[in-house]
Amino acid sequence: MMRTRPLKVALLGCGVVGSEVARIMTTHADDLAARIGAPVELAGVAVRRPSKVREGIDPALVTTDATALVKRGDIDVVVEVIGGIEPARTLITTAFEHGASVVSANKALLAQDGAALHAAAEAHGEDLYYEAAVAGAIPLIRPLRESLAGDKVNRVLGIVNGTTNFILDKMDSTGAGYQEALDEATALGYAEADPTADVEGFDAAAKAAILAGIAFHTRVRLDDVHREGMTEVTAADFASARKMGCTIKLLAICERARDGASVTARVHPAMIPLSHPLASVRGAYNAVFVESDASGRLMFYGPGAGGAPTASAVLGDLVAVCRNRLNGATGPGESAYAALPVSGMGDVVTRYHISLDVADKPGVLAQVATVFAEHGVSIDTVRQQGKDGEASLVVVTHRASDAALGGTVEALRKLDTVRGVASIMRVEGE
Structure with missing residues (x-):
């Protein structure tokens, strides 16, 4: 039996990802309704520039007052894809206070304030889902949080930034220098005009904090992650790597100490053997390698960014949250019971x-x-x-x-x- 009253969704942000979320909600409306058990309706879209033409979106839904939108009271789910710390943090907590669950793609906010956001969601009996925050379309958060909940994860090793992987892959395959490879990445749209967040490892560090927290059931904040950028990697480094049968990748590495008493999280360039599955990850793709006691070694691979891939992850969360809402339940919240100390890089x-x-x-x-x-x-x-x-x-x-x-x-x-x-x-x- 399908419920006829639609579940109402507020969309915060309508850029590359937000516009794809709105498009998929419209074009796949019947399938989404069948999967959820009720229709979903886009009830409002908060933007900064309301005059911009947004194909497929009713202009009557567009507003610049995001606060009023999340306070409406009839909103079931808020989808936050505006990024940054504020106003996203305040809007998310306001949504919880007014009876809405939240789906977010905001890695920076979750890495900095994930514990507080989870606490706010739990206090108001709402969901907080964020599959899209780490690796675009790649299912990773839910497998770690649910599929591997009965296992013990010991290490998460991954390429979680497509821009840096494109640059390093280009340096490796063509012999190009760093600046030449960066220029090509920028021309192709893989790198922002200011690539600092990517090439200096800030983006990957935020994702590492989120992954470590989930994998080890321990609160890991962005400040706990050791970070080194890749701007100093040279053609000579690649030549040395080839002599060792290796290549170079910017890796996010989260691991338990061998005695299990602490964890570490770090981001830096590293040589990896050509025989390792991550060595063959080319272009702007992402891949994450998970090592656990019972499951052994698992690898998750796919497009880690982009409008449609990221929107796919957002919509997957939206379906899950809507199903929970219909059943009067919530999904898994924060699991930080282990409370392991986070060791410094020296260890x-x-x-x-x-x-x-x-x-x-x-x-x-x-x-x-x-x-x-x-x-x-x-x-x-x-x-x-x-x-x-x-x-x-x-x-x-x-x-x-x-x-x-x-x-x-x-x-x-x-x-x-x-x-x-x-x-x-x-x-x-x-």
Whole structure:
């Protein structure tokens, strides 16, 4: 039996994603109604520029007063796709207070204030869903939160930003430098006019915070995530990676300590073996690799951004929330019972690739090896190439803590025979 009274939806934002949400709600209205058990009706659209022509949207639904829209009282679900911290945060909490559930794609807000938003939703008996906040169309939040709820997730390793993956893939496949690859990404629309949020890792860090919180049942905020950008990655780094049978990706890595007593979350460029599934992720695609006790290794792959892919995730949440509403129930809320401490980057243990510019004379390698040994960092391989009194020395280590590696590099810089540390890159995925 289908309920005839429609569930009313307020849409906050009608840009690239919002316009696709409205389009799908209209063109797939019958299918959505059949899947939910009741029709869904777009009851209002809050925008900043009401004069802009929005194809397929009744101008009578358009308003600049988002607050009034979420306060109406007859709204069942608010879809927030405006992004940023404010006014999104206030609008979402106001929606809860006035009896509406919320579907959001706002990674920055959820990474910063997810706990408070979940608490507000629970206090008012409403849903907060946000599949679209992390990896566009890729089903990831719900599998972590529901499908793997009976398992123990130990590691989440992923490419969660399409812009950076496009740039690094272009550098790898064509030999282009960073700026050249960025220029192409901008021309093709993969990079914003100001790409800072992407290339400096802010976007990926927000997603890492959300993933870590869900995977480890622990509150992880954006400030807990170690972040390094990829603007210093060079063609020489890719050449070194190829010699190791690796490529370079900007990775979000969330993992439990081996003793299970703490977790870490980080974003940085890293070398990964060509044999790893993430190495073959090309262009602007995203992929996330999940490792758990019972399920083993799982990989989620697909378009991680864009209007239609992101709208697909939003609509999936909308269907779920509407079904819950019809059944008088709510879906899973925040699960932070584990309350594990979030360790700093110094506690992370991995392998490292260090490139040094050194004097080309006897005894240099012995000096460098001594510094590594004094700091408890074991060397796996060394490659040296000399020319005209100068040499490059590439050292690949066994697993060591980031703190130990940091102390090693600091000591290396003090050696008279070391002209400079050309690059330091972690080696992951082994």
